């Protein structure tokens with residue numbers, strides 16, 4: 094039965110992943126619901142159902158549009174695969190508990206944000222607001238202990254990021270600030286601080302390496318969303334273990 098549910102969550106992850114790609118790509122352009130059919134971004138040929146099967150279509154067409162033969166960005170199948178794997182991972186780590194819903198929502202939020210941050214360098218407000226409503230309902234049903242932990246986490250997330258934006262002269266954006274507020278609200282203040290620490294550390298390390306190797310130039314905008322996403326998911330699953338280890342080692 095576990096295998097059956099694992100396969101189920103893998104397929105669900107692939108399919109929803111394909112939908113999240115569309116949301117992340119279309120929402121910042123304001124065309125999410127205007128044109129419901131998917132199309133090739135190069136030749137605008139409307140895609141048929143067999144060109145829209147997550148992963149399989151990409152592999153069968155060898156990563157190219159059937160009409161104009163231009164390359165389809167590997168970002169889409171990569172994100173679909175990651176989404177599928179993350180859904181199975183959530184299920185196998187949590188099982189059928191109420192937290193599974195939170196984990197899947199968390200993964201879904203980050204998937205959409207990653208796509209729009211990669212492509213447009215934007216974290217859409219509508220996505221943050223939609224998930225914020227969802228998380229409020231969840232936290233009313235499953236509150237953090239103590240109850241003010243979620244509010245304090247949200248406040249610290251916004252205040253600290255605002256301070257970083259002011260001090261670093263635009264090292265992070267307004268979207269990052271709202272996202273940290275949201276993460277603080279969901280995870281509470283301790284895991285928020287851990288997420289902030291891990292994401293700035295990995296972000297600074299990777300961007301320095303990319304700068305030194307000439308992959309990116311100084312003053313070139315750099316998407317910070319992926320680092321926040323990976324750090325928040327790590328904090329969600331193993332934050333308490335990391336904090337416990339830290340306290341035991343250094344105090």
Ligand SMILES: [Zn+2]
Pocket residue numbers: 133134135136137138158159160161162163
């Ligand atoms: Zn095309």
